[in-house]
Structure formats: structure tokens, C-alpha cells
Amino acid sequence: MAALREISRISDFQNLLDESGSHLVVVHFSAVWAPQCQQMNDVLTELAKDSQYVNVRFVKVEAEELPELSEKYEIAAVPTFIFLKSKTKIDRLDGANAAELTKKVQILSSPTANVPVPATEQQQSKDDLNVRLKKLINSAPVMLFMKGKPEEPRCGFSRQIVQLLNENNIKFSSFDILQDNDVRQGLKTYSNWPTYPQVYCNGELLGGLDILKELAESGELKSQFPKQEELEDRLKSLTTRSPIMLFMKGDPNTPRCGFSKQVTQLLNDTGIKYDTFDILQDEEVRQGLKKFSNWPTYPQLYVNGELIGGLDILKELKESGELEAMLKDGQ
Missing domain, CATH: 3.40.30.10 (Glutaredoxin)
Structure with missing residues (x-):
């Protein structure tokens, strides 16, 4: 072995x-x-x-x-x-x-490893990636694709653009392209923009650091962004984005904590589709949702906008046989 x-x-x-x-x-x-x-x-x-x-x-x-x-x-x-x-x-x-x-x-590991992937499979993979990119771009009114995180930028350009957005009190979510090479390479083609960082507003590419600097110097920067949504309104929108919403650390493929991993396993066992939000990518949501739900820890599961609870409660529902029925009712 x-x-x-x-x-x-x-x-x-x-x-x-x-x-x-x-x-x-x-x-x-x-x-x-x-x-x-x-x-x-x-x-x-x-x-x-x-x-x-x-x-x-x-x-x-x-x-x-x-x-x-x-x-x-x-x-x-x-x-x-x-x-x-x-x-x-x-x-x-x-x-x-x-x-x-x-x-x-x-x-x-297969003997045919060096054989090129058939064109049909390549196209399917490209289509799947484009669907994922579109979902990421539209996951928040203002999305920043950068190297690192806002609190720990991994390049000077990303550091400057985070500072520029913060100085203008523009709320944004971010995605660390260093953690996902598919997104890092695919977004360049999807947006026809070869460098990072990239800023999107309401699903449309605004540009990178140079463009944001020009807009700031001309006094037009804030006018390019949507009116800042109140946090409570945004949290209501996020908790109802899908009938079954899980707020977790990481995503179902790569949970970033043991509790999140166990919850995704419980949900996956039911075979019922659910959506997720990575609270590590958005500090405002991470802190705000605790007060919004009056629930201090993660993960948190919502069904039709109503908080069900975290890992312990889901385990109890699983053991009592109520979990799958509750999720099906929420679809």
C-alpha cells in the first residue's frame, strides 16, 4: 500500500x-x-x-x-x-x-494520461467554469478578485486597490485568485482582462487599479458603484438567495474547519441541493450574520430564510430522522 x-x-x-x-x-x-x-x-x-x-x-x-x-x-x-x-x-x-x-x-495515473482530452470534454469543462465564474462575479454587488485577502494582500496592486476602496467607504467582497488556478486563469479569458486585481459591479467588469485610480482622481469613483446596501438588507438577501443556504468556512469541496466539513457531509448524505457562502471571504457578513441571527458560531444553515442552527442541531435532526424531511419541505 x-x-x-x-x-x-x-x-x-x-x-x-x-x-x-x-x-x-x-x-x-x-x-x-x-x-x-x-x-x-x-x-x-x-x-x-x-x-x-x-x-x-x-x-x-x-x-x-x-x-x-x-x-x-x-x-x-x-x-x-x-x-x-x-x-x-x-x-x-x-x-x-x-x-x-x-x-x-x-x-x-492512467496509461492514457498524455492523450489530449477530447474537444467535447474540454468544452464541457469550459462551460462549467464559466457558470462558476458568473456565480462568483454576481455573489456580491461589488466583487474584488485579488491576490490574497483584504486584510493580507499578496501583491502591491491588490494592497493599493483595497486601500482605495476602503478610503472611499465602498463595501466589497473578495476572492483570492491564488487559491484557485482555474478561476485565476479562466477569469482572464472570461473578462478579456489579463491582469489582477479586477473589480466587478453588479456583475460587470469595472477594471483594475489604474482605472479605479483615474476614477478617484476625477471624483467619479463612488458614482460607478451601486448605492451601498444596508448590511441587514444584504444579509436578508443572502439568507434567502437559495431555499437552503449554508454559511460556512470554505466551500463543500474544501471546508476550512471541521464543523463545516461535518455539516456538508450531513447535507450531502441527503442528496438535496443546497447553496453555500464562504464567510471567510467577507468579514462584514461573517461578523454581521452573528448579530442578525443571534447565533455566535459557524456553520449556520437557513431554510427559506429561517435559521435552523449549526452542527449540533443538524446532528440531532439527523438522528431523529427529521433532517431530510425538513430540507425537502424547504425546496
């Missing part, structure tokens, strides 16, 4: 590649301080136990401890996964996406 192996020296990494030959090597560039990396290590550990991947080598590397290796594979953020065959990189995955990681391991 294969296992997740930790590499701490360049020489050990080179030896591993020599030993692996043409077999797939999956390298996870991680960091001990990033909880999403530990979650993805758990995913790799489970994949390594699967007998169909007996010839796949699963490797964990501390990105900051082996900077030469991180530089070689252009690691800008963690978690990042590099896929190698015969010492050659054949693919990569940026960000914590368990479903996509599993899919890539399955495809790339």
Missing part, C-alpha cells in the same frame, strides 16, 4: 524521481501554518490507501523549507500540487480543491 511521504531534502526528492521512473508522482507543496494544507494531506493519505494508485508516489514538501524546489516549480502560494512523470511536470493544481485533485490523480 502506498503512503504519503514527506521529503525534507533535495537529494531525497531527486532519488524519489529516479526510483519512480514513468509512474506518476504527486507533490504537495504545503505549509504547517495553513489548515487547508493539512486537509489536503488527509485527502492524499486517503488516495494513497486506494489500491488503484499503488504505483503513484504521493509526496509532501514544506514549501518554505525547500525554497530551491519551490522556485523551480514556481510555487506562489500553498497548497499547490505538481504532477510529474519521468521527472517531467505534466500538470499542476493551485489551491485546495479535493474533487479536482482526485480527478487529476485518476486521469494522470
